[in-house]
Amino acid sequence: MDENNRVLSKPLRVAILGASGIGYVHSRLYHKLGAAVVAILCRSDIKANEVVVDLLNTFGIVAKPFSEIDRILEEDLDAVSICTPPAFHLQQIIAAFDKDIPVFCEKPLFWNESYGPTESIQKLQVLQKHPNRKLFVNTSNTVFIDAINKKIGKVNCKKNFNFEFYTNGPFQGLDIVTDLLPHGLSLLLHIFGEHKISEFNCKVRQNNFFCRFVYGGCNVNFDFREDINGPRHMLIGMDDKRFRRIQEGGGTSYKVHLVDEDTNERIPSKDPFETYISGFIDYCYKQGKHLPDDFNTASLNMKLMISCLELINQDSTQ
Numbered sequence: 033m034d035e036n037n038r039v040l041s042k043p044l045r046v047a048i049l050g051a052s053g054i055g056y057v058h059s060r061l062y063h064k065l066g067a068a069v070v071a072i073l074c075r076s077d078i079k080a081n082e083v084v085v086d087l088l089n090t091f092g093i094v095a096k097p098f099s100e101i102d103r104i105l106e107e108d109l110d111a112v113s114i115c116t117p118p119a120f121h122l123q124q125i126i127a128a129f130d131k132d133i134p135v136f137c138e139k140p141l142f143w144n145e146s147y148g149p150t151e152s153i154q155k156l157q158v159l160q161k162h163p164n165r166k167l168f169v170n171t172s173n174t175v176f177i178d179a180i181n182k183k184i185g186k187v188n189c190k191k192n193f194n195f196e197f198y199t200n201g202p203f204q205g206l207d208i209v210t211d212l213l214p215h216g217l218s219l220l221l222h223i224f225g226e227h228k229i230s231e232f233n234c235k236v237r238q239n240n241f242f243c244r245f246v247y248g249g250c251n252v253n254f255d256f257r258e259d260i261n262g263p264r265h266m267l268i269g270m271d272d273k274r275f276r277r278i279q280e281g282g283g284t285s286y287k288v289h290l291v292d293e294d295t296n297e298r299i300p301s302k303d304p305f306e307t308y309i310s311g312f313i314d315y316c317y318k319q320g321k322h323l324p325d326d327f328n329t330a331s332l333n334m335k336l337m338i339s340c341l342e343l344i345n346q347d348s349t350q
Contacts, residue, residue: 044316045110047071049101049124051083054138055115060283061309062113063091071096073104073116105131111316112136118143118210122155125167129159134166134319136312139214141169141334149338156331166319168312169330171218172304176268176290179301180275184292187270189223194253194269201258208241209341212256217336218329219268224248226332232343243340267293275299 044067048055051072059069069087072095074080080097087093098104105112105127112128114121114137121142128135147155159165180187195216203211220227227248234243241256257265266277274293281287290299315323 043068044313045070045108047073047104047107047109047112048095049073049104049112049114050116050120050138051087051095052079053115055113056083056087057305058113058115058136058309059087059093059095060091061306062313063093064284065306065310065313067111067313069093069095071098071104071107071109073098073101075099101127105133109133111312114138119145122159125159126162129162129164129166132164134168134312134316134325136168136170136309137330138170139333140210140337141214141330143210149342152338153335156334160327160331165327166315166325167330168308168315168326169214169333170305170308171214171330171333172308173215173266174218174222175304175307176275176277176301177219177222179290179299180268183299184297187273189250189270191271192251192253192269193220193223193247194255194267194274195219196255196265196267196269198257198259198263198265200260200262200264202260203258204238205236206241206341206344208239208256208258209236209344210337211258212241213254213337213340214333216254216256217333217340220247220252221329221332221336223270224250229336229339229343232340234344236344243344245340245343 046062046067046069048059048069051059051074062069072080072083074083077097077099080099084095084097087095101124111134114124114135116124118140121137125135125137142155197212197215201211224247230246232243232245239257239259242254244253268275275290276293277288278291279288286303288303289301292299
């Protein structure tokens with residue numbers, strides 16, 4: 033469905049769970065794309081009311097504030113965006129499914145340190161078998177791979193794949209892994225498909241996580257960093273080609289593109305996050321046509337993440 037058709041349709045009624053932080057960005061993009069953000073959930077009534085006022089003053093969004101998941105899901109909703117901490121994701125996803133509401137979830141799909149690998153796989157199976165499952169997960173940086181392939185043709189990547197991702201996130205140590213690893217794994221799945229991880233080794237520091245391993249016969253290097261006062265940086269390397277992300281502006285003026293570091297050629301790209309939100313909106317409008325959701329890709333990403341964290345834990349105990 034193109035944007036013109038979307039404008040002529042009844043606006044999608046969306047609730048944002050965890051509406052500050054990344055949830056604030058969700059709200060802005062839904063509003064930009066013609067959906068109606070009608071309810072937001074925060075950790076307290078005070079915070080929820082503050083966010084509602086901010087959304088109204090900044091974007092003209094008129095939303096009702098909530099601090100309890102059961103109450104917000106009693107609203108007349110067409111979709112839910114989950115932007116709460118990962119420990120809450122599973123419960124909130126299932127609660128939305130029980131109300132037959134499609135879900136767009138921030139990465140990781142879910143995470144709880146109390147779950148071991150076996151229990152995490154069991155939780156995935158619960159989601160997989162839910163009769164009302166309609167699930168998408170934000171691993172939007174795969175859009176950059178599509179932009180590269182569209183501009184210069186499919187880039188050969190048989191020997192080495194490198195992904196550097198530095199953010200201003202607040203996480204440290206292994207929490208960086210659960211925050212950023214899904215992005216790196218999504219790129220591997222997008223390029224190579226499903227494979228096992230082997231020859232894994234890593235270094236975990238306060239503001240940095242580095243790992244190298246073999247995936248589908250390719251040598252992979254991930255360099256993740258989070259520092260609220262540090263640089264923001266993304267670089268994708270495929271064999272002898274390197275592509276650096278360039279961001280301009282912010283909020284409603286945000287723009288992004290890639291630069292080929294060898295040729296300095298500019299590679300146009302749509303806003304990856306906006307592209308993913310737009311796809312989810314289209315899915316919600318068309319859900320009566322029984323389109324597939326994104327669960328299979330999200331599940332593979334989660335399984336690879338579980339495998340990596342098992343290997344990290346094994347390495348730390350040796």
